[in-house]
Amino acid sequence: xxxxxxxxxxxxxxxxxxxxxxxxxxxxxxxxxxxxxxxxxxxxxxxxxxxxxxxxxxxxxxxxxxxxxxxxxxxxxxxxxxxxxxxxxxxxxxxxxxxxxxxxxxxxxxxxxxxxxxxxxxxxxxxxxxxxxxxxxxxxxxxxxx
Amino acid sequence: xxxxxxxxxxxxxxxxxxxxxxxxxxxxxxxxxxxxxxxxxxxxxxxxxxxxxxxxxxxxxxxxxxxxxxxxxxxxxxxxxxxxxxxxxxxxxxxxxxxxxxxxxxxxxxxxx
Amino acid sequence: xxxxxxxxxxxxxxxxxxxxxxxxxxxxxxxxxxxxxxxxxxxxxxxxxxxxxxxxxxxxxxxxxxxxxxxxxxxxxxxxxxxxxxxxxxxxxxxxxxxxxxxxxxxxxxxxxxxxxxxxxxxxxxxxxxxxxxxxxxxxxxxxxxxxxxxxxxxxxxxxxxxxxxxxxxxxxxxxxxxxxxx
Numbered sequence: 001x002x003x004x005x006x007x008x009x010x011x012x013x014x015x016x017x018x019x020x021x022x023x024x025x026x027x028x029x030x031x032x033x034x035x036x037x038x039x040x041x042x043x044x045x046x047x048x049x050x051x052x053x054x055x056x057x058x059x060x061x062x063x064x065x066x067x068x069x070x071x072x073x074x075x076x077x078x079x080x081x082x083x084x085x086x087x088x089x090x091x092x093x094x095x096x097x098x099x100x101x102x103x104x105x106x107x108x109x110x111x112x113x114x115x116x117x118x119x120x121x122x123x124x125x126x127x128x129x130x131x132x133x134x135x136x137x138x139x140x141x142x143x144x145x146x
Numbered sequence: 147x148x149x150x151x152x153x154x155x156x157x158x159x160x161x162x163x164x165x166x167x168x169x170x171x172x173x174x175x176x177x178x179x180x181x182x183x184x185x186x187x188x189x190x191x192x193x194x195x196x197x198x199x200x201x202x203x204x205x206x207x208x209x210x211x212x213x214x215x216x217x218x219x220x221x222x223x224x225x226x227x228x229x230x231x232x233x234x235x236x237x238x239x240x241x242x243x244x245x246x247x248x249x250x251x252x253x254x255x256x257x258x259x
Numbered sequence: 260x261x262x263x264x265x266x267x268x269x270x271x272x273x274x275x276x277x278x279x280x281x282x283x284x285x286x287x288x289x290x291x292x293x294x295x296x297x298x299x300x301x302x303x304x305x306x307x308x309x310x311x312x313x314x315x316x317x318x319x320x321x322x323x324x325x326x327x328x329x330x331x332x333x334x335x336x337x338x339x340x341x342x343x344x345x346x347x348x349x350x351x352x353x354x355x356x357x358x359x360x361x362x363x364x365x366x367x368x369x370x371x372x373x374x375x376x377x378x379x380x381x382x383x384x385x386x387x388x389x390x391x392x393x394x395x396x397x398x399x400x401x402x403x404x405x406x407x408x409x410x411x412x413x414x415x416x417x418x419x420x421x422x423x424x425x426x427x428x429x430x431x432x433x434x435x436x437x438x439x440x441x442x
Contacts (some may be wrong), residue, residue, distance in 0.1 A: 005344055008232050011335060014225045018218070022328055029325065037321050049332055065304050087330065153263050156308075160270055163301065167274045170281050172299055176289055179281075183297045194304055201311050210315035212307065213323050217305060222331040226296050229338030234289040237341055 006057040015057040023050030030126035040122040044129025049055070051130070052137050069138050075131030082124035086117060148200045155197030162190030176234055176240035184227040191219055264271060264312040275301045292337060301328035383425040 006012050027047030033097030055063045087098045095102025100117030101110035167184035195216045199209060267325030278301060280345035303323050 003285075006335075006339060008229060010225060010337070011229050014221055015335065016222065018331075021218075025328065029321075038325065042325060046328060049328065053332070053335065056335055101271055105396065156263075156267055160267055163271065163274060163304065167277050167297065167301075170278060172295060176287065176293070179290060180293050183293050183300075187297055187300055190299060191304060195307065198311055200306055202314055203314050204313050208320055211320035211324060215303065215320060215327060216308065218324065218327055218331075219300065222327065223296070226331055226334035227293060230289055230292050230296070230334050233338045233341035234287070237314065237344070239289065241286065242394070250261055 005059045012057050015053045019050045019053040021050075022053065023047055026126075026130070030122055031119075031133065033122045033126075034095055034118045040125025041129050043122075044126040045133060047130040048133030048137075051134055053139075055137065067134075072131045072134035072138055076129050077131070078125070079124045079128030079131060083121060083128065086120050086124065102146060149202060152197045152200035155200065156194050157197075159190045159193030159197060160196075162193060163188050166190060176239050177231065177241050180227050180231045184224045186222050188220065191223070192216065195219075260313070264308055268308050268312060271301055271308065273307050274304070286339075292334060296330070299326070299333075302330075305329050328440060381427055381430055384430060388426060 006015070021096070026043045026049070028043075029038035029046055030040055030043030033043060051067045054066060057063075058066075078119075086100075090099045090102045091097060093102050093104065098121070100113045103113055103117075105113065163186075166182045166186035169180050173179045185196060195212060198204065198212060204212070242246065277292050282291050282298065285291040285294060291406055305322035306319050308327060309403055310316040311324070312320065317428045
């Protein structure tokens with residue numbers, strides 16, 4: 001069990017300062033991934049790094065209280081379910097899997113629907129990837145779910 | 147004119163980075179190498195990014211991103227080297243010395259009353 | 260794309276190649292890690308200069324920022340690992356760990372399994388070397404064998420320790436990084 005904080009004051013302070021911004025950058029990468037570099041996978045990794053850095057450097061109780069261990073599997077499951085749900089909706093209206101243009105909503109043209117659908121899928125993939133990374137870290141340090 | 151300033155700053159920064167890399171190769175032990183990487187490399191990075199700010203290709207969004215990279219590298223690079231060298235010191239990495247310190251101490255004790 | 264930027268990019272690329280020499284040849288793990296830190300900083304510089312040279316700064320600066328963020332995680336994680344290792348060694352030697360303000364122990368889990376596998380292979384290697392030495396001494400002449408037996412009896416403990424150390428060194432050369440056993 002990893003107990004205690006990182007023994008160097010410098011590393012503790014710098015990581016505590018930087019990890020919220022890393023988390024924010026991950027959310028930014030996820031959110032603009034459909035028209036820029038990155039996307040769900042890279043953004044999910046950044047979000048996971050922003051959560052893992054406090055676990056490596058802060059006191060164990062504090063870090064695991066900030067982001068509990070159970071959040072990893074929950075985020076991964078919710079992301080996967082959201083992805084499957086969004087992917088299956090066009091099947092009901094006669095389109096192919098992940099073909100959001102086939103969904104007809106009054107007042108929204110198909111291009112706009114595709115844009116929104118890709119955005120939701122990126123968010124779902126980001127949730128799944130970050131949850132899986134968090135779960136991997138917690139398994140590697142043998143942290144049991146309470 | 148601004149392009150000239152930018153190129154001059156980038157050139158000076160490249161000189162610092164080159165010095166740092168050569169020091170990484172020719173320095174004798176861990177601490178001197180870490181010194182080169184932590185300080186000279188960070189200064190070269192600052193100068194290069196400061197030069198890139200003056201390039202005419204940059205608009206406002208890219209300049210803001212460059213500022214973020216600059217601040218982050220300025221904080222993170224020395225911290226990373228600090229973490230590594232601290233762990234190495236606690237694991238017992240010996241500094242490189244020209245003289246044998248124990249022999250020198252013995253000699254001093256013999257010479258001084 | 261200006262000529263100056265192309266020359267600068269080529270310079271930094273050559274510097275990355277020179278830095279990779281230290282990653283390859285560094286005598287200790289920490290030399291390699293510090294060289295990796297330098298190479299990653301040079302990588303950020305390459306991405307920034309490339310963004311200016313290709314006139315797509317927003318795209319490549321985002322990538323550079325992400326690269327810098329991920330390169331920061333490696334030294335922190337490995338520093339944590341080696342500090343935890345130091346804590347165990349200090350406790351074993353009976354030296355006061357006064358200069359470490361907080362308690363921290365060795366991570367276990369998959370690392371512990373790896374450490375146990377390492378120790379088992381170490382024991383196998385020692386047994387195999389001992390068997391090889393016995394065969395050698397049997398194939399020699401009677402006088403020599405008696406001499407060897409005497410020598411063995413004299414420095415039995417010492418030689419076993421030397422054997423272990425040699426085998427451990429060989430194993431460590433094969434199997435970097437040597438892993439921890441359980442906490």
